[in-house]
Amino acid sequence: MGEGLFRLWVSQYMSGFGNEHVSEDPRCPGALPEGQNNPQVCPYGLYAEQLSGSAFTCPRPTNKRSWLYRILPSVCHKPFKPLEEGHLTHNWDEVEPDPNQLRWKPFEIPKAPQNKLDFVSGLHTLCGAGEPRGRNGIAVHIFVCNTSMLDRCLYNSDGDFLIVPQHGKLLITTEFGKMLVEPNEICVIQQGMRFSVEVFGETRGYILEVYGAHFELPDLGPIGANGLANPRDFLVPVAWYEDRQVPGGYTVISKYQGKLFAAQQDFSPFNVVAWHGNYTPYKYHLEKFMVINSVAFDHADPSIFTVLTAKSTRPGVALADFVIFPPRWGVANNTFRPPYYHRNCMSEFMGLIKGHYEAKEEGFQPGGASLHSMMTPHGPDADCFEKASKAKLEPERVAEGTMAFMFESSLSLAVTKWGLQTSNRLDKNYYKCWEPLKSHFNPKCKDGDSTTSLGSLFQCLTTLLVKKFFLKSNRNLRPFPLVLWLVTWEKRPTPTSLQPPFRLNKPCSLSRYSSDLCSRPFTSFVTLLWTCSSTSMSLLYAEYRGTITSLVLLATLFLIQARMLLAFLATWAHCRLIFRRLSTNTPRSFSAGQLSSHCMLYLVRIRGNSQPLFTGRPENTTQCVFHREKIGINKAFSAVCRGRAFQS
Ligand SMILES: O=C(O)Cc1cc(O)ccc1O
Ligand SMILES: [Fe+2]
Structure with a gap:
């Protein structure tokens, strides 16, 4: 069937999670028996067949079954025979356990016609636990395919499939009717339901298989009666049948006790003319999720984003939750807004449908995945941490255009x-995204803002170059390894009791740096350059504290486009300072007069924040204090721009 026609056909759904639905193919009105499930003879000569999704005796709220009225009953098939299962497995002992943080690059979709794969042959098990026989466990599969299932269908005897298409849409024919499932939608095909998947080219996605429990909507507790995934947004297909003989044989595949088995029959299994019940496949569009978030302070746990949960027998503990990170507003005050660093007594498998995940803007890519196993520490990468700890906390859109x-x-x-x-x-370098995290601890500074920046000419120039040539095409400065490395390598001087804004310690000795140098041989050339240039200027131990620190840091690395102007100014001033120092042959200590450019920036910032300039009044800073009184913000800026030393 052409896609246009198909779309028309499947644009009809019934709505409501877990509802009792009734549906008849319009070609056979009255196909559903009235007032009873299995009359002696069913309308249109159909066979009645019950599909049970729960024990007969389950309490009403969890009792699930549907009655299907079909041309021939499902039992009409030849015996099942084992089928090659490719990369589908439930053998969890294939390789030694690995507690590391794991991340996968996007899984490759093979190209047709050289390597034809359909939804079944394209199933690849990535991780899991538990046992289909004991009906307790889960598996995560990746599907990659390029071909529609032709005269074959699948049903899962082991449990339910929650299917998350990531690339390409799925046209799924089920015994209950047809569903079109596109990326950013999900569907659930429950235990025993037969389905066949058509695709339109290269297709990829994720599957959460749960043995032993069906997915439910999470309880809402104090949230009240509405919110998160609302029941009415779950869509159920309408009855559709084909009375199709398949001379070559139709293959019905069963995933049974973790293995695949195939049985032949002479007709299409999609021969259900009418059905009723509460045990059905369904789909849900993730955009419909009503997001709830912190509107005061602190980062809420991700359980607020639970779409569906498959409960274990322990109250409050899920066999598996399906959680999303949808576009939303971030408004929390005085809060580190991205996910916190954490260790969890649960396993966290993550995938990305589109966009950038807030805790890892790079490296975690659509169509890839990550696994943070039980108690394995994880959290935002270094880059995210630096940005989020400095970010201005305005209301902002989070995860726009993203669905993790x-x-x-x-x-x-x-x-x-x-x-x-x-x-x-597998991304072998995943762990490196946390390596640049450095200590910001300073027992003498409760505000924790005593980061230092070393005054290296080389560093400043490199930074300037990077900004000039890389920033336009790239939102962030991060990819430039040289600067990243230099800043990572910066040393924080031992804090002293001297007051801000700055002071100068002894010049650095080359031997001290050479020890670091040996541990990083591949950057040794750069190190040498940097060390020499810095030492010769005796600026290595210049310690900027408080506001000026942020300015200089801005100028050196964690630069976002919105702050370009300020960063350029700071960098310019920084360079100018170095040049001034270069022109004096003997190293001298700083004084406010010599550091006029810095002072101005400091001053500008201070005025912006209307905070006091200094808490104490160290030697040589009188000029700064004086200028603060006299010079307005515009004048200070223009002085910097003209390159004039700032003298009273
Ligand atoms: O690890 C992750 O990125 C997922 C996650 C997100 C979040 O906001 C809080 C906790 C958590 O595990
Ligand atoms: Fe996590």
Whole structure:
């Protein structure tokens, strides 16, 4: 069927999560028996068949079953025979356990026609735990395919599939009707439901398989009766049948006890003319999620974003939750807004449908994945931390154009051999995204803002160059490794009791730096240059504190476009200072007069914040204090721009 026609057909759904639905294919009105489930003879000569999704005796709220009225019952098939299962597995002992933070680059979608894969042959198990036989466990699969399932369908005897398409849409024919599922939508095909997937080119996505529990909407507690995923937004297909003989044989595939089995039959299994019940496949558009978030302070736990949960038998503990990180407002005051650093007694598998995840803007890519196993520490990468700890806390859109999600499980997940080795998508450098995190601890400074910046000519020039040539095309400065490295390498001098704004310690000795140098041989050339230039100017131990620090830091690395102007000014002033120092042959200590450019910036910032300039009044700073009284913000800026030393 052409896609246009298909769209028309599947634009009809019934709505409501877990509702009792009734549906008849309009070609056979009255196909549903009236007032009873299995009359002696069903309308239109159909067979009645019950599909049970819960024990017969389950309490009403969890009792699930549907009655299907079909041309031939499902039992009409040849015996099941084992089918090659490719990369589908539930053997969690293939490789040794690995507690590391794991991240995968986007999984490759093979190209047709050289390597034809359909939804079933394209299933690859990435991780999981538990046992389909004991009906307790989960598996995470990646599907990559390029071909529609032709005269074959699948059903899962082991549990439910929650399918998250990431690239390409899925046209899913089920016994209950058809569903079109596009990226940013999800669908759930519950245990035993037969389905066949058509695709329109290269297609990729994630599957959360749960053995032993069905997905439910989470309880809302004090949130009240509405919010998160609202029941009415879950869509259920309408009855559709085909009375199609398949001379070559139609293949019905069962995933049974973790293995695949195939049985042949002479007709299409999508022969259900009418059905009723509360056990159905369904889909949901993630844009419909009503997001709730912190509107005062602090970062709320991600459980506020739970779309669906598959409960374990322990109250409040999920076998697996499906959680999303949708576009929303971030407004929390005095708060580190991205996810916190944490260790969790749950396993966190994450995928990205589109965009950039807020805790890791780079490295975690759409179509890729990450796994933070039980108690494995994780959190924002260094870059995110630096930015978010300095960010101005205005209301801002978070995750715009993004949809990341998490399968969070109380089980300890094993990764398969395909995941760790065969797929060849593991990002070996993942751990490095936290390496640049440095200590900001200063027992003498409660505000924790005593970061230092070393006055290196080389560093300043490099920074300037980077800004000039890289910033236009790139929102952030991060990719430039040289600067990143230099700043990472910066040393924080031992704090002293002297007061801000700045002071000069002894010049650095070359030997001290050479020890660091040996541990990083590949950058030794740069180090040498940097060390020499800095030492010769005796500025290495210049310690800027308080506001000036942020300015200089701005100038050196964590620069975002909005602050370009300020950063340029700071950099310019910084360079100018160095040049002034260069012109004097003997190293001298700073004085306010010599540091006029810095002072001005400091002053400008101070005026902006209307805070006192200094708490104490160290030697040589009188001029600064004086200028603060006299010079307005515009004059200070123009003095900097003209390159004039700032003299009273
Ligand atoms: O680790 C992650 O990125 C997921 C996550 C997000 C969040 O906002 C809080 C906790 C958490 O595990
Ligand atoms: Fe986490």
